[in-house]
Amino acid sequence: WFDPVCCSVHRRAKAKNGGSDLRRALDDIGVALPPGRRKATSTSMLTALVEEESKALAHQFNEVCATMFPVAEMANTVAQQHEYHARNAVFRDHRQRDIQGALNLTNELRSVMERYIAVEEEHQNKDNDRLPMTGIRQFSLITHSFGVPTISGVLALFQNYLTALLKCTGGVPIRDDHALHCGQMR
Secondary structure (H helix, E strand, C coil), rough: CCCCHHHHHHHHCCCCCHHHHHHHHHHHCCCCCCCHHHHHHHCCHHHHHCCCHHHHHHHHHHHHHHHHCCCHHHHHHHHHHHHHHCCCCCHHHHHHHHHHHHHHHHHHHHHHHHHHHHHHHHHHCCHHHHHCCHHHHHHHHHHHCCCHHHHHHHHHHHHHHHHHHHHHHHCCCCCCCCCEEEEEEE
């Protein structure tokens, strides 16, 4: 049940002089495959996954993070650590600016990741050589499309945490499935 692309790559790799042809083709798209035995190439657990499996794994990981990670509890815990200082208006304003700055930077990075994901999906069945951002593309290829959406999901989780923390530092109650409020647990 290999798709035609996998069969083509497999055939070229086994053909006479196929290894060097395959290395040249991979080098053209920015993936370096050293000559020699497989052990010379860096591998990971993701190497064994098919691209669709890794996309499904990334999606499920993001779902678990979005639904199960205790964002409000973490924000509440951190806010309580600074509760004494938060009574000082200057400290509280400085802290809120810091958190807002972190939220803005995280949003910028996540925006870049999301743009790449959209471009990758748009070009999935088209000319992939036109994909921008070579470094992030190589990272995506190496992680079999697991890395970029997963990092984007973790950034979304971090944004949710920062938003909850910002609400805590302003004294605005937050709620989630754990029924937590800033400064107190129900």
